[in-house]
Amino acid sequence: MKKIIISLLLFGAITANAQEKNYNQWSVEAEAGVHKVTTPFSSGYVAETPSLWQVGLGVRYMINEKLGFKLDGGYNNISNSDESQEFESGYYRTSIQGVVNLGNVLDFRNWTNTFNVLLHGGIGYSLNKPKYPRDFNKGDQMLNFIVGITPQIKLTDRLALTGDLSMINHVRQDVTWDGAQSLSSVLPNNQVRGVNGVIVNANIGLTFYLGKKAIHADWYSEENTLRSEIDSLNLRLTKVETDMRDSDNDGIANYLDQEPNTVNGAAVDSKGRAVDLNNDGIPDIMLAPLDARYANKADIQGGNIIKELIDNGYVNVYFSFNSTTPEDYSLQSVNYLIIYMNENPEAKAELIGYADELGDVSYNQKLSEKRANKVQEILVASGIDAARLTVRGGGEDASVDKNSTGARQLVRRVTFKLK
Incomplete structure (x- = not known):
């Protein structure tokens, strides 16, 4: 009887969960840090390694506790090193990415509730706008592919400290990062093909969790929740069984018996x-x-x-x-x-x-x-x-x-x- 009751209650809990999530799904991410810009550069131009500064902002939605997607954008200030000719460029990007909660995929929740790792990757649009020595009003428009890894440390149920390492590859980049040269002018047939520009971003930031639930999908474990519910049901049923006993066989259950x-x-x-x-x-x-x-x-x-x-x-x-x-x-x-x-x-x-x-x-x-x-x-x-x-x-x-x-x-x- 006890097993039947638990099974029915768990079935009800799973059915309810299919209709309404037990966790928050939305979050806002803000980050800032350094970056390294690789080729293409014109002869005599080199960027600082690492370079300051770059920022990012994103909105993320988790479909479930393991998978989600996010829309984000960022800005990088690209400037010369001490050994380089002077230049400065502004780099803008936006992308839509899929997100994998690696912590829940690998069952981190079985050993930690404060550390987590997210993987993300997707496609987007980038714009490189050199400011000096040449000013490109329209800028160099590119397609980007981005992949990255984001370790998380939970500070509260509403806030997490994050780090992030991302690599952004660009397709059809026509202008060098310094803006001194057009690639189409030196390539055969005046064409720009393939992946010919890479930026690596390293950030620290904060993730703000939104919603009315007690916990976000990043830190939710369906298995642990069901296990906790089973333990709670066991305790409640055990108490009912104890209360319903009649230790002195007088026909009055223990929980009502004032003289046991x-x-x-x-x-x-x-x-x-x-x-x-x-x-x-x-x-x-x-x-x-x-x-x-x-x-x-x-x-x-x-x-x-x-x-x-x-x-x-x-x-x-x-x-x-x-x-x-x-x-x-x-x-x-x-x-x-x-x-x-x-x-x-x-x-x-x-x-x-x-x-x-x-x-x-x-x-x-x-x-x-x-x-x-x-x-x-x-x-x-x-x-x-x-x-x-x-x-x-x-x-x-x-x-x-x-x-x-x-x-x-x-x-x-x-x-x-x-x-």
Whole structure:
């Protein structure tokens, strides 16, 4: 049943995800840095390596967490080095590119949520406008092909620090980068063919994520999201299973049961509390057989039978191995003593602690004393005057087979004697 419920919920989650993305898809990218410009140059002209400066701006849309596309543009200032004749050109470009989220393709999300890598490449339009020594008003128009790699470091869910290394190749470049020479004038048949100009850009920048979702596709992992949903469902179903258990078999589920350790067979109310019509603190099911076999109603109401039960060891507080903390189910025994002493203000009680035979004798003596003292603390905290209580350790109880786990549980206890 649990597996069926999880499967249905996951199917619903996947169907919903197909209709609406669980992540943001839009982002804006801004970058700036240096560049290296290669051939063609006229004789005597050389650009700085690296050259300052160049900037870029783009808008990106992710179709899913692995693939997307972007529209971007940039500007490069190309100028001479110290060993070159003077020149200056302005280079403008725009391109449309496909984007691959390499981090999600290679499952980076399984080991990091702060580092990622994007690959991008596409085609576009470029314009080279030499300013000096010659001024080309219209500029040299070219087709460009661009490829690049973009490492990312997530700063927040809305912002990432990026680096980028891109190479731009140009087709039908007619004017050298310096503007001093037209290539068509020196090539055969006055034609310009092939890839004859390359720029390499190196940038740092920022990516701004847009949208109402908590996370962007760059950092989203469908597998991790489904795994998280499965874990959450498991926790919720486990809690439901735990809540629906009925530990004391009284017909009331644990999450509704205010008295989870009801005496076996006791009649209970809708909240799992044992029926106690005379309000003496003892479930009626325990008093009925006593009334029939051992005492009359006056004896029970006067508390004589309760005193007898306590004195004869029927009311005990039990402990786990080597523990001084009472087991939850036996705290009701402490409550019986509290009720009796409150109804009989002159009564006093002796608390006697015991341990099983496992371990050192002297250690077990101290352990039995600590158990008795712990029960005394509970009684005092419940309003019983400490002067009405005496405490002692009974040490090891050797009355049972020490090789029996169940028998040893019976002797790890605190018992009461009324005075």
